[in-house]
Amino acid sequence: METTKPPTGQGNPLTLNLGPTHPATHGIFQNVLTMDGEIVKDTEQTVGYIHRAFEKIAERRPLYQITTLTDRLNYCSSPLNNMGWHMTVEKLLDIRVPRRVELLRVIIMELSRISDHLICTSIIGVDAGALTGFMYIFQWRELIYEIYEAICGARMTTNMGRVGGFERNFPPEAWEKIDNFLRKYMKDFEEFDSMLSRNRIFMDRTMGVGTISGERALAYGFTGPNLRAAGVDYDVRVAHPYSGYGEYKFDIPIGVEGSAYDRFMVRQEEIRQSFSIIQQAVAKLKDEDPAVYRSEVPAWVLPPKEAVYSEMEALIYHFKTVMGETRMPTREVYHSIEAGNGELGFYLFTDGGRTPARLRFRRPCFIYYQAFPEMVRGCLLSDAVITLSSLNIIAGELDA
Amino acid sequence: MDEALLAELGRVLGDRMLSHESDDVPTVCIRASDLYDTVEALYNDETLAYRFLTDLFGMHYPAEGGKSEELGLQVLLCNMRTSTRLRLSCRFSIDSPEVASLTPLFPAANWLERETYDFFGIRFKGHPNLKRILNIESMSVFPMRKDFPLEDQSREDKDDRMFGR
Numbered sequence A: 001m002e003t004t005k006p007p008t009g010q011g012n013p014l015t016l017n018l019g020p021t022h023p024a025t026h027g028i029f030q031n032v033l034t035m036d037g038e039i040v041k042d043t044e045q046t047v048g049y050i051h052r053a054f055e056k057i058a059e060r061r062p063l064y065q066i067t068t069l070t071d072r073l074n075y076c077s078s079p080l081n082n083m084g085w086h087m088t089v090e091k092l093l094d095i096r097v098p099r100r101v102e103l104l105r106v107i108i109m110e111l112s113r114i115s116d117h118l119i120c121t122s123i124i125g126v127d128a129g130a131l132t133g134f135m136y137i138f139q140w141r142e143l144i145y146e147i148y149e150a151i152c153g154a155r156m157t158t159n160m161g162r163v164g165g166f167e168r169n170f171p172p173e174a175w176e177k178i179d180n181f182l183r184k185y186m187k188d189f190e191e192f193d194s195m196l197s198r199n200r201i202f203m204d205r206t207m208g209v210g211t212i213s214g215e216r217a218l219a220y221g222f223t224g225p226n227l228r229a230a231g232v233d234y235d236v237r238v239a240h241p242y243s244g245y246g247e248y249k250f251d252i253p254i255g256v257e258g259s260a261y262d263r264f265m266v267r268q269e270e271i272r273q274s275f276s277i278i279q280q281a282v283a284k285l286k287d288e289d290p291a292v293y294r295s296e297v298p299a300w301v302l303p304p305k306e307a308v309y310s311e312m313e314a315l316i317y318h319f320k321t322v323m324g325e326t327r328m329p330t331r332e333v334y335h336s337i338e339a340g341n342g343e344l345g346f347y348l349f350t351d352g353g354r355t356p357a358r359l360r361f362r363r364p365c366f367i368y369y370q371a372f373p374e375m376v377r378g379c380l381l382s383d384a385v386i387t388l389s390s391l392n393i394i395a396g397e398l399d400a
Numbered sequence B: 001m002d003e004a005l006l007a008e009l010g011r012v013l014g015d016r017m018l019s020h021e022s023d024d025v026p027t028v029c030i031r032a033s034d035l036y037d038t039v040e041a042l043y044n045d046e047t048l049a050y051r052f053l054t055d056l057f058g059m060h061y062p063a064e065g066g067k068s069e070e071l072g073l074q075v076l077l078c079n080m081r082t083s084t085r086l087r088l089s090c091r092f093s094i095d096s097p098e099v100a101s102l103t104p105l106f107p108a109a110n111w112l113e114r115e116t117y118d119f120f121g122i123r124f125k126g127h128p129n130l131k132r133i134l135n136i137e138s139m140s141v142f143p144m145r146k147d148f149p150l151e152d153q154s155r156e157d158k159d160d161r162m163f164g165r
Helices: A054-058 A063-071 A078-093 A099-127 A131-152 A172-196 A200-206 A214-219 A224-229 A260-285 A305-310 A312-323 A364-376 A381-391 A395-399 B003-016 B032-044 B109-120
Strands: A014-018 A030-036 A039-046 A330-339 A342-351 A358-362 B019-021 B027-030 B052-061 B070-079 B084-093 B098-100 B123-125
Touching: A014 A381, A030 A381, A039 A364, A039 A381, A054 A063, A054 A358, A063 A078, A078 A099, A078 A330, A078 A342, A099 A131, A099 A172, A099 A260, A099 A330, A099 A381, A131 A172, A172 A260, A200 A260, A200 A381, A214 A224, A214 A364, A224 A260, A224 A342, A224 A364, A260 A381, A305 A312, A342 A364, A342 B052, A342 B070, A358 B052, A364 A381, A364 A395, A364 B109, B003 B027, B003 B032, B027 B032, B032 B070, B032 B084, B032 B098, B052 B084, B052 B109, B084 B098, B109 B123
Parallel strands: B027 B084, B098 B123
Antiparallel strands: A014 A030, A030 A039, A330 A342, A342 A358, B019 B027, B052 B070, B070 B084
């Protein structure tokens, strides 16, 4: 095939604003590109458009009110953030959760990983011009959101779970929907996969685009699928296991050249692995007492409303929780989980008050987005757009 | 802290290690002036090999119980081969909040240091582009310091005595 050279600007650089509101950014952040014709010479990112000062707000909130802040970090997979936060608090307070809670959490976390990845992979398709796959697979995000809805009543900003477990047991509708997901999802997913992963046009658009070596990716603090696409098999679920991830059988897919195609393929394979983890967790649940859904930590969790109206103890704990009567220990803990985009870390420093003295969110997006200029220098403009969507930059997580 | 790890840290850091604790992540307290050398030594050592910068962020410790007001910096490192973490912690006076930049060692530190500067006013010597990142550049305060109020203090319709920290 004969390739034509893209036109250059004959040495006259052009400044092009990609964002803050632009369909290609899929969120509010700006890229100021310096172009020479069709070729990206350099780019500078401006972030902070939806900065909401979560770390500051958290210093004035009791622990249970911070869960809602974590929802809004990576809002494509809120339950993952919620679970990560609850686990951090449990580490702080030395709370052990029952095994069934761990299994339920794993199911929820892997479901949200799938919903997070499927948006990213289908959006890569959209940015390459293949809208059909996106329209086709996107219904499954809707169906996963219905599972969340059955569990906690909310869809996107879920505020799911409580310290020590869940606010209520999973209702039968949730299990029906999970069962439906397990029976039907893979067929649609494989169809979607066959539309893109061996599609000549898609491969030409994504292979060798926005590459980064494993070494550079590590230097830039990459984690998650983007790091694994560059060939480094770091996964928090394996390196620093939590929620009993050590007992599941799953593979960590890795890429070769850290290109947009590798990032797409790694995410696709992770969806298959997550699916298998959910199946394993559901199978393990059969041996557990179906009535267990939390551990008893009354001082930190609001009691059920009916109990508040009828039981003295519950009323006392209701007030104690709302008024922050229970003092936290003086500790510094760090907990991290494998979120949709990589290592989502919570550093929590408490000095004995009723709110954290310092809470730090390690937001994977914010850290790896720095590498974008290096990844697109010398690329075509359309390649820069695909690189951006394959990195899965989520503005909420970027700005906190 | 694990004896073997402590011995290794003692070998590499010597008297740069002021104190240590290991309630959760093993933590070493150092002087702010030693930060760059310490991180570089931990990076280059073949056994410890803390070569992944996980996180870097600021702290603010208000004056309390006779102690003067201080800022702090926490650096979270990871050795990916052994899956071990290490936290470096340093504190320094708020009057001279300056430490050496880690950006020459880790490109990832670039934005983390800009964020720390933005919110705590910690200046990083040798940083290539130390300007605000999440807040507007014309801002004149460092909002994560404890003395910066969360809300507009001129409001009279809210009483935070009951629910405030």
